[in-house]
Amino acid sequence: MHGAGIHLGIMSNKEPSQYEQVQHIFRELVGREPAVTVRAPGVVKLLGGELAASDGWLLGGAIESAVWLAAAPTTDNRITIHALNMGETAAFQLPHLELFASSVGGNWINYPMGAAWALQKAGQPLVGLDAVLVSDLPQGVGLGASAALVLAFVRAWETLAGFALDPLSRAHLAQKTETEYVGVPAGLTTPFIAAASCANQLLWLDGRSFTHNLLPLPPDVSLLLVDSGERELTAVLRERDRECGAATAVLRQHLPHIHTLRDVTSDELELLGHHLTDTLRHRAAHVVSECARVQSAATALSTGDQAALARLLRQSHLSLRDNYEASSPALDLLAATAWATPSCVGARLGGSGFLQVLVKDEAVPQVLEKLNGVFVGEYGRTPPSLVTKFTNGAQTTTN
DSSP states (O other): OTTTOOOOOOOOOOOSOOHHHHHHHHHHSSSOOOSSSEEEEEEEEEEGGHHHHHHHHOEEEEEEEEEEEEEEOOSSSSEEEEEETTEEEEEEESSSOOOOGTTTTTTTTTTHHHHHHHHTTOOOOOOEEEEEEOOHHHHHSSSSSSHHHHHHHHHHHHHHHOOOOOOHHHHHHHHHIIIIOOOOOOOOOHHHHHHEEEEEEEEEEETTTTEEEEEETTTEEEEEEOOOOOOTHHHHHHHHHHHHHHHHHHHHOOOOTSSSSSGHHHHHHHHHHHGGGGHHHHHHHHHHHHHHHHHHHHHHEEEHHHHHHHHHHHHHHHHHHHHOOOOOOOHHHHHHHHHHHEEEEEEEGGGGGEEEEEEEEGHHHHHHHHHHHHHHHSSSSOOOOEEEOOEOOOOEEEE
């Protein structure tokens, strides 16, 4: 799970704002004004998030919960970071950062160290800095917390050291930090969504070319995330990636042009599916149909067809349940409840055991009450939840 080693904690999202809070704490701890403040958000993937290994298309966006960083340059090469949620201060020295992380694993300081290392490898200039870090982004639950942490430091160094990167370059740096420095599996889609998203829009992304479009979401729609607690689904999805690779290998014997299952049409799968085992045929059916659903969802968003979007999200969840076998009774219960609730614009399971529900703003309390009620009735506890709008990707504010 991306970011599983990070535990910066969660700070209250109440007033004062995170922006004001991180700046105030910086003044108190460092004794001067921050030169830059960065907000790097978490992300969700509404459709296609499980298709990365097949280079599939996806639909996602950035959420309000985020990592906040206030920083100012120093006159030496020392980086000092106060992680407020942890109650810790850590420091390291530029430029010699080779493989420090190999002996200490996922400790939070290795992510900014890795960001500095990756930027140096890319030939970018760096400066020392004092920084204060706070977060209201839940950690280790599949919302892209580790990518947000790295992007916050990348954006800060862009401003303070005087260079500029595009969103895809930032995403590559975040992935390199995690995979090569920290030593954890990490994809490219999560940091790209965190880098390239815009408020009140969803990001349509081609997972092979990284061509992308921003699609409008009605301003009166919020996202409700309900946590079933089913963390083992992450391991299930890794196994599905392996199975999809096996299905691709079989089908390539008959379709030599294909690279992954995204290159297989529904007609080709119908004609050639008998060469696959039942299990692999079901896995391939999900990938092929999900690729088509992402494209159809992009059209639905462009034309404002909320009924079509709701239908596609429901079909996706059912395919994840039946073809991919990547759901759970708790998620299925929550999804069925959401689908039957008026003002629900659509619902589908997400990564790490969340149900993702698009819902009209005015109906959020009623939908949440119904979901909580049915979950308490079945499992005897209220599931954690988060209500958010879709927001801009990682951004800086200079003082």
